Every structure is written in structure tokens, then in C-alpha cells.
Amino acid sequence: MIARLRGRDLEALGELYRELGPAMVSLARSMLRNRAEADDVVADSLIRVHDKAAGFRGERGLRTWVLRIVANRCRDLLRRRRFDAGEPESLDPLEHAGLRVEPMADWDHALDQATALAALEKAIGRLPREQREAVILRDRLGLSQEEVAETLGIRVGAVKSRLFRARETLKAELRGLLEK
Amino acid sequence: MKDENLERKLSRMLAAVRADAEPALMTRARAQIEARAACSATARRPMTWWPTA
Numbered sequence: 001m002i003a004r005l006r007g008r009d010l011e012a013l014g015e016l017y018r019e020l021g022p023a024m025v026s027l028a029r030s031m032l033r034n035r036a037e038a039d040d041v042v043a044d045s046l047i048r049v050h051d052k053a054a055g056f057r058g059e060r061g062l063r064t065w066v067l068r069i070v071a072n073r074c075r076d077l078l079r080r081r082r083f084d085a086g087e088p089e090s091l092d093p094l095e096h097a098g099l100r101v102e103p104m105a106d107w108d109h110a111l112d113q114a115t116a117l118a119a120l121e122k123a124i125g126r127l128p129r130e131q132r133e134a135v136i137l138r139d140r141l142g143l144s145q146e147e148v149a150e151t152l153g154i155r156v157g158a159v160k161s162r163l164f165r166a167r168e169t170l171k172a173e174l175r176g177l178l179e180k
Numbered sequence: 181m182k183d184e185n186l187e188r189k190l191s192r193m194l195a196a197v198r199a200d201a202e203p204a205l206m207t208r209a210r211a212q213i214e215a216r217a218a219c220s221a222t223a224r225r226p227m228t229w230w231p232t233a
Contacts, residue, residue, distance in 0.1 A: 010213065014206055021201025029199045039205055046209035094197065102196045108189075120193050139194035171186050178189055 002062060005053035013050050020063055023141050024070050026099070030136045031074040033125050035098030041073045048073070064143070064150040071133055071151060078129055093121035116177055123173040131166035134159055 004012035017024075024045060028038035048069050056065060094101065094117060107113055124132055137148045138159070145163075149156045 010210055013210070017201060017206045017209075021206070022198065025199040025201045025205070026197075030197070039202075042201075042205050043209045043212070046206065047212055050209070050213055097199075099197050099199050102198060104192055104196050106192075117193060117197060120190075121197070135194065139191055140197060142195065167187065167190065170190055171183070174190065175186060178186060 002053075002056065002058060005049070006056065008050060008053070010050070013046060016049065016062075016066070017046060020066050023063070023067060026141060027067060027070050027136060028074055029097045029099055030124065030140060031071070031129075031132060032077060033093060033097040033121070035096065037077060038074075038098065041070060041077060045070045045073050060150050061147070064147050067137065067141075067143075067151045068153065071137075074133075075129065093118055093125065097121065111178065116174070119174060119177055120170065123170050126173075127166055127169060131162045131169070134162040135166040135170070138163055 001012050001015055005016065021042075024042050025038065028041045028045075029035060032038045032041065045066070049066055052069070056062070060068075092114075099121070101113070101117060104113070124135065127135065133152060134148055137143045137151055138145065143151065145156050145159050148159045148163075152159070
């Protein structure tokens with residue numbers, strides 16, 4: 001596929017999107033928490049992949065290279081947002097971001113899933129951008145710590161530290177709700 | 181609640197949220213790439229007429 005992408009084959013770009021699209025969209029929507037903006041970022045990122053594929057040397061995996069492009073586009077957009085108040089309180093943050101929930105088999109039914117997940121999304125939205133990126137790539141997209149480091153262009157030690165701080169914050173914010 | 185339980189629950193919740201990749205986004209990107217290519221092909225076409233004063 002990489003050779004065809006380098007040759008600017010649009011069918012290969014479509015194959016890449018079928019394979020990596022869910023991760024690209026999940027990353028953009030989780031980072032930006034705004035479906036329309038996230039979809040613009042994903043479409044722009046696909047164009048960038050098409051344009052830059054000829055220079056892709058494969059020293060990083062294709063998935064981390066593509067996700068890095070998406071993460072960089074998200075950063076650009078977040079920097080340009082002069083005032084980010086997040087989603088209005090009245091809106092369901094998952095719906096606003098265009099995210100959906102997979103059924104959780106062993107969910108504690110004493111706990112309202114929608115309330116807990118909405119609280120989690122809001123807490124993720126309040127994390128510093130560096131921590132948010134790390135926690136989404138590792139815990140939502142399932143990348144290894146090494147892959148997160150490659151995607152973000154940082155050392156594994158920095159990934160560990162960002163993940164630790166993010167999880168501590170999320171646990172502190174959700175403890176009251178999850179302990180009910 | 182023990183910290184391990186809380187951590188496990190948090191991990192499950194984080195992993196349970198995702199998004200679908202709608203084909204429309206690929207269609208949009210493809211259309212932009214093709215429109216751009218068509219534009220640059222037009223720009224490269226040699227001029228077949230010359231304006232006269």
C-alpha cells in the first residue's frame with residue numbers, strides 16, 4: 001500500500017482510510033470535541049497524507065505517521081481557537097463531539113453509564129492538550145507507549161509522565177461519581 | 181473504592197468511546213485532490229492564442 005500511496009494512488013488512500021479512518025476520526029473528535037471541526041481536520045489530513053506520502057520513509061509505522069499528521073492538525077486548530085469554552089453544559093459532550101459508546105459487558109448497572117461517560121468526556125476536555133493527546137492515543141486508540149511516543153514525537157518517559165498525570169486527574173475528578 | 185478498581189473502570193470507559201469513519205470524509209478529500217489536480221492541469225496547458233492589442 002505504501003508504494004501505491006507514494007505513487008499518489010487514490011484507491012490506496014481509500015484503503016488507508018478504511019484501515020485507519022476509525023482511529024483518525026476518534027483522535028480528531030476526542031481532541032477537538034466538535035464533530036464539524038474534527039471532520040475538517042480528518043479530510044485535510046487525508047489530503048496531506050496524499051501530498052506527503054512520497055516523502056514517507058517508513059522509519060515510523062504508517063499508523064503513527066498518519067496519526068501524527070492528524071494530531072498536528074488538531075494542535076494547529078486548538079492554537080487558533082482564541083477562546084475555547086468547550087461544549088455548552090447543556091449538550092451531551094459525546095453527541096456534540098460525534099463519538100459513540102461501545103457496549104461495556106461488565107458495566108456496574110448501579111451506575112448510570114451515560115452520566116459517567118459524559119463526566120469523563122468533560123474531564124478529558126479540561127486536561128492540558130499534551131495530556132489529552134497521550135491519554136486518547138494510549139487508552140482510547142490502544143497504541144503502545146512506544147507508538148504514542150512516535151506519534152507525538154516525544155520520549156517514552158514523557159509519555160509515561162503525561163499518562164500518569166492525566167489518569168491521576170481523571171481519577172480525582174471521577175472518583176466521587178464512580179464510587180457511588 | 182480501591183485505586184486499582186477505579187483505574188480499571190476508567191480504562192474501560194476510555195476504551196469504550198470511539199467514532200466511526202464515515203465514507204463521506206474520504207469522498208470529500210478525494211474530490212478536493214481531484215479538483216486541485218484539474219486546476220493545475222488547466223494552468224499547465226499551453227496558451228493556444230495570443231491576445232492582440
